Amino acid sequence: MVKYSDSSWSALADKYNLVKRPYGKGQIYDFPPHWSNGWIAEVNPAKGLFVSSAWLTPSEQIVHTINSSNPFMMLFCIDCGEIVYSQQGKKKQALFPITHLIINPQKQFTFTFFKDVHYCFTSILIFDDFIKPFLKERTNAPRISVEDAKLWKTQHYNTPDIMLIFEQIRWAVRNTDMPLLSFEGMTLHLLSSITRNFPDIPKRRSNRRHYVTWENEQKIYKVKNKIDEDILNLPDTIELCRIAGMSESKLRQSFKNHYGIPLYRYIRIETMKRAMQLLSADHLSIRNISELCGYKNPAKFAAAFKNVHGITPSDFRKSFNL
Structure with a gap:
């Protein structure tokens, strides 16, 4: 029999003797009070x-070890x-x-949380055994299996629509006000939304002018990685150009040609995702929050937020009773 819970946060709670108690339709694992009252709330719908x-600040390094031969994926927001x-x-x-996105390598792996670092995240552990029944005998089934997920890249699941679904899941877990079935629906919605961002046949470059060489792809990836590290504390344009080894115009053109979005637009979207x-x-x-995101005028921040997410910051807070 498959022991799914061995890969869940419940196993970490057992390893570190965390206090387990009922929480809504799931459980919450409490860290000791001297760990800033950290916790992990988990639902097994x-x-x-x-x-x-999860919300925690460990007073010592903790390691979550997983060793399962069963196909699964983990999505972290x-x-x-x-986390290492x-x-x-x-x-x-x-x-x-x-x-x-982490795909189970079907051999032992670990997640390490460091001492005195504050962590806040939402995670979804999805075994193929959960997905398969929904796809069985379904015509034109979405390609959402663990095997399919091996082809997904960061640009497919790091989008505002995926972020919004994660926020809905986060607050459903914390507020304990949703039926268990809703978590199944939100998870399937999340996976299906990722497949929408992942075309079956990549678009071919129609013009040699738009072609990005493999070498330049690696340079652009380094720039994107630097941006993603800390979107609210970006290096200036000169530093980004230095990382890429390109002029500003070539950097902007190469970024747009490779990712299909202008560099400034990517930065705005990622900033608004962090704002959410x-x-x-x-x-x-x-x-x-507007100041943290680099906006001196809250009205301009609200307009940018709405442009990306289709809702104002104040309405977003109201929708989750924040």
Whole structure:
């Protein structure tokens, strides 16, 4: 019998003797009071599906070890804190504040949380056993299996629509006010939305002028990676050009040709995604958040937020009772 919970946060709670108690239709794992009262709330709405929201500051390094031969994926939407993903024989991967996809390598791997670092994230653990029944005998089924997910890239799941679904999941877990079936629906909605961003047949370059060489792709990736590390503290344009080894005009053209979006637009979208996460912090006013996002005028910030998300910051807070 498959022991799905061995890969869930419940296993971490057992390893570190965290206090487990009922929380809505799931459980919450409380860290000791001297750990700034951290917690991980987790719901298991169906076989092979675990949905979680976490807020913690460890007083010591903690390691979540997973060793499962069963196909699954984990999606993380990290608000703050850098989690390190490690697998023997592979280079360690830093999971910084953005959305990340981890496919089970079907051998042991770990997530490391460092001492005195504040973490806030939403995670979804999805086994193929959860997905398969929904796809069985369905015509034109979306390609959302774990095998399909191996082809997904960051640009497919790091989008405003995916961020909004993650926010809905986060607050459904924390507010404990949704039926279990809703988590199944939101998870399927999330996976299906990713497939919408992932075309079956990539568009071919119609003009040699728009072609980006492999070497320049690697340079552009370094620039994007630097932007994603800390969207609210961006290097200036001169530094981005230095990283790419390109002039400003070539950097902007290459970025647009490769990712299909202008560099300035990408930065605005990522900034507004971060703003959406910051809106969950009760101690921050919308004016505070606008300043953190580089806007001196809250009205201009609200307009930019609405342009990306289709809703104003104040209406977003109201929709989640924040």
